[in-house]
Amino acid sequence: MTRPGDPSELTQHPGATGLAGVPSHHPSSPPGPERRRLRGGAPIQIGLLGCGTVGGGVLRLLADKADHLAARAGVPLVVRRIAVRDLDRQRVPECDPALLTTDTEAVVTDPDIDLIVEVMGGEEPALDLLSRAMEHGKGVVTANKLLLAAHGPALLARAVERRVDLAFEGAAGGGIPIVRNLRESFASDRVERIVAILNGTCNYILTRMREAGVSFPTALAEAQELGYAEADPTLDVDGHDAAHKLVVLAMLAFGARVADAEVSVEGIRDLEEIDFRHADRFGYAVKHLAIGCERGNVVELRVHPTLIPKRSVLANVSGVLNAVLVEGRALGPSLVYGRGAGDLPTAVSVVADIVDVARSIASGVAGMQTRGIALTDRPLLPLADIESRYYLRFTVADRPGVMGRLAGALGEAGVSIEHIVQEGEPQPGDTAVDVVMITRRAREGAIRSALDVIARASVLQRPPRLLRIEGV
Known part of the structure; x- marks a missing residue:
């Protein structure tokens, strides 16, 4: 599906480092979001990283629903700067060209910006930029599933340490409110x-x-x-x-x-x-x-x-x-x-996160939502140990005894067959037929073991097709 915004080739200042390279307390960093709390209704200033498909949708929603969003957040929401790769690219009408810059570092370190919204996509420079934004006490909203899958736990830990929010509703399911x-x-x-x-x-x-x-x-x-x-x-x-x-x-x-x-x-x-x-x-x-x-x-x-x-x-x-x-x-x-993707569906989730994070900052409880996410290392169950029913399709030589060899290999591995079907009769000159089996519940390791035996029996005309069956 269409993915967020601009490519990641944006200007960074020398010396910028990734998440692992950012010290816990930068000497030049502000102490955290406290400096922006309880400001008597002053607008929340937003820095936007990327202004492609999703970024354009975010700007449209912020402009079209400005009064409604301000009422929900408790303060006005104002886009202060927008980092892009190409200043000359045509963008949505709601994008003010005067706000555009190619200097991403200037956006994430701007002392007047409260909240960074990242819709660039990719791991770098997004990882470094969001790390530095949090180091400077800014809340972060991202729709970057690739970044979160690879570095989500580290980013969450940094957000908790810096007492800021990391919100990511748009990163899983587009406009579907599943993260919340x-x-x-x-x-x-x-x-x-x-x-x-x-x-x-x-x-x-x-x-x-x-x-x-x-x-x-x-x-x-x-x-x-x-x-x-x-x-x-x-x-x-x-x-x-x-x-x-x-x-x-x-x-x-x-x-x-x-x-x-x-x-x-x-x-x-x-x-x-x-x-x-x-x-x-x-x-x-x-x-x-x-x-x-x-x-x-x-x-x-x-x-x-x-x-x-x-x-x-x-x-x-x-x-x-x-x-x-x-x-x-x-x-x-x-x-x-x-709808799981596209400009406005994903933008709906991103803007909802903006409202939540802005409300937290304005209310003096920045970081509260993120601190509720607790993670532990969890080993994954090996695929061989899962249990399921299986659909198996074999393209085999059309000769006596083949069906018995297939069923025998599965039986020896402890796999019971629920249904078995041979697809039609071979046409003249055709030496292969398709055999489909539905198994009863079995360990995948047993299924794979039987398939290995079948592969060595020289009866297959092509690799078998395995599909798992789920009850939902």
């Missing part, structure tokens, strides 16, 4: 599971493959033509965008400090029309899901295409919509869904 729900509404409950559709590009492609019977390349081309997919869709269709968001949600849902690189991630490139036909035959829809589960001493995080019952709510979240299903121990299941 997990941080506040579930404070009295214990989240046991998250099952989410977190990438609109994948969801649109899978919707088209299911409804129109088109191939992945055709559906991707349609998405690109409509602006639902990037020219380079790798981050989306290979699952990494959803994984970044899942890591952010896991911080709030499970208090988990995990490395994003450790999350098991699979994309949707290898799905074929035959998989959708068989899924429908067995009563399932194919969705690209981000799944997180509380497992005692460990946490389970994985992102992959999944078969879910056609009657489920998530199965009917179509097109570019996103959805997050949260299961609490006391509350049970609850669902939020809506």
Whole structure:
């Protein structure tokens, strides 16, 4: 999907350092946000880093709803400076050219700016700039999922140390208010599971493959033509965008400090029309899901295409919509869904964060929301240890005994078969047929062990297709 704002090649002053390189108390840094507290209704001054798609949406909302937002925040909200890479690029009408600068350092260190809003994207220079902003006692709002997945715990720790807020509703789910729900509404409950559709590009492609019977390349081309997919869709269709968001949600849902690189991630490139036909035959829809589960001493995080019952709510979240299903121990299941990307949906979340942080600063309680987020190191459950039902598709040589060898290998690994189907009869001259199996619940390690045995049996015409089945 379309990502926030300008590229990260913006001017920085010599000597600027990343998060690890910023000392706990800069000699030249102010003591914190106390100097801006309780100022009798003086406006909150905002510095904006990036003014692309999402940044433009933020400016539009701040201008269109200025009176309403001032009433909600308790003080007026004023954009003081906007850092961009290209001063000459055409921008939304609400962007005042007099506020533009390429000097990011001047924005994050401006003593008159109270709040930094980062919609640049990428790890650097965003990491360094937000670190320095907090060092100078400024609240921070960001929609940068990549940055938070890689450095969220360190940034949260710095925010707590400097007694400022770090707000990031727009970083997971675009306009869906899931971060605020997990941080506040579930404070009295214990989240046991998250099952989410977190990438609109994948969801649109899978919707088209299911409804129109088109191939992945055709559906991707349609998405690109409509602006639902990037020219380079790798981050989306290979699952990494959803994984970044899942890591952010896991911080709030499970208090988990995990490395994003450790999350098991699979994309949707290898799905074929035959998989959708068989899924429908067995009563399932194919969705690209981000799944997180509380497992005692460990946490389970994985992102992959999944078969879910056609009657489920998530199965009917179509097109570019996103959805997050949260299961609490006391509350049970609850669902939020809506547009997960784009200028105004993401800007809605960013501006809501601006209002929250501005209200905290004006009320003299800056940093209070961030101090409520507690993280601990949580090991991830190995993929081999997860348990699920499985859809397995084999393209095999059409000769006697093959079906028995497939079933035998699975049986020897302790995997029971619930359904088995052979797709039609081979055409003249065709030596291969597709065999589809639905297993009963089994450990993934056992499934993989059986697939290794089958691979050595020289009966497969191509690698097998494995899809997990989730009950939601």
